[in-house]
Amino acid sequence: MAGSDTAGLPSEAFFTPGTSSFTEFLAVHRPGLLPTAPMLPAGARTPADRFPHGTTVLALTYRDGVLIAGDRRATMGNLIAQRDLEKVHPADDYTAVAFAGTVGLAVDMVRLYQVELTHFEKIEGIPMTLAGRATRLAAMIRDNLAQAMQGLAVVPLLAGYDLSAPDGGCGRIFGIDAAGGLYEKCDFYAEGSGSPYARGALKKVYRPGLGRREAVLAALQALYDAADEDSATGGPDVHRRIFPVVCVITAEGFERLPEPETEELSRETVRQRTARPDGPHAAP
Numbered sequence: 001m002a003g004s005d006t007a008g009l010p011s012e013a014f015f016t017p018g019t020s021s022f023t024e025f026l027a028v029h030r031p032g033l034l035p036t037a038p039m040l041p042a043g044a045r046t047p048a049d050r051f052p053h054g055t056t057v058l059a060l061t062y063r064d065g066v067l068i069a070g071d072r073r074a075t076m077g078n079l080i081a082q083r084d085l086e087k088v089h090p091a092d093d094y095t096a097v098a099f100a101g102t103v104g105l106a107v108d109m110v111r112l113y114q115v116e117l118t119h120f121e122k123i124e125g126i127p128m129t130l131a132g133r134a135t136r137l138a139a140m141i142r143d144n145l146a147q148a149m150q151g152l153a154v155v156p157l158l159a160g161y162d163l164s165a166p167d168g169g170c171g172r173i174f175g176i177d178a179a180g181g182l183y184e185k186c187d188f189y190a191e192g193s194g195s196p197y198a199r200g201a202l203k204k205v206y207r208p209g210l211g212r213r214e215a216v217l218a219a220l221q222a223l224y225d226a227a228d229e230d231s232a233t234g235g236p237d238v239h240r241r242i243f244p245v246v247c248v249i250t251a252e253g254f255e256r257l258p259e260p261e262t263e264e265l266s267r268e269t270v271r272q273r274t275a276r277p278d279g280p281h282a283a284p
Contacts, residue, residue: 056194057098066171073234100192142180194226194233
């Protein structure tokens with residue numbers, strides 16, 4: 001990647017001591033490969049309808065760990081650019097990242113972040129702590145600030161299961177703003193254009209100690225509310241059989257819910273909304 005000699009051997013860059021960050025390695029030897037490399041001339045700003053944007057993602061803790069989910073729609077202005085976008089991805093065995101914002105940059109950042117965590121573990125011989133993983137992702141987003149100011153923002157949501165927590169393993173959620181600000185969130189959080197409605201819905205239906213099925217239904221209800229109020233967020237598409245992506249992270253690691261389970265619970269959410277269009281009421 002950083003070049004090779006005439007004998008086909010890796011260049012000297014691969015044998016030069018450095019940090020355990022693959023991103024920093026690229027920044028020194030091949031900065032053009034970074035997704036944060038400038039795409040537009042200084043001072044230029046892209047219209048909102050020029051590139052696909054992903055919208056609502058959310059996470060919530062529950063009895064066994066943490067759940068992270070997202071709708072499937074991407075938009076370009078008032079157009080639907082994609083109906084089945086994957087906005088939730090595993091970062092490693094105990095961490096997942098979801099994104100809102102510019103799709104092309106976000107997908108490349110997720111891939112680079114996955115390599116970053118693997119590279120660190122190979123160099124250091126131990127996995128990065130969950131707090132360290134969150135800090136490293138925040139630094140990557142901060143490097144994208146110039147493009148964010150030009151309209152190409154990426155806003156991730158990080159969820160993970162912390163095996164080293166003082167009181168035993170637990171699920172944790174981290175929000176990261178477009179400038180790389182890092183904030184740990186309690187219980188639940190959402191990002192994207194539909195996030196105010198999703199957070200409002202979760203305030204009604206969330207409670208500590210939810211079981212897995214209850215947690216998934218709470219997430220689906222929140223995404224339904226977001227789609228009900230925000231045109232950029234897609235609800236369950238029963239006819240095309242396109243449903244939200246829902247993943248959980250527990251002591252056993254990352255798991256994406258099987259499609260039949262997600263479909264069954266999405267259809268249950270639609271049935272509940274048929275009886276009560278405005279959604280469930282807060283528990284007394």
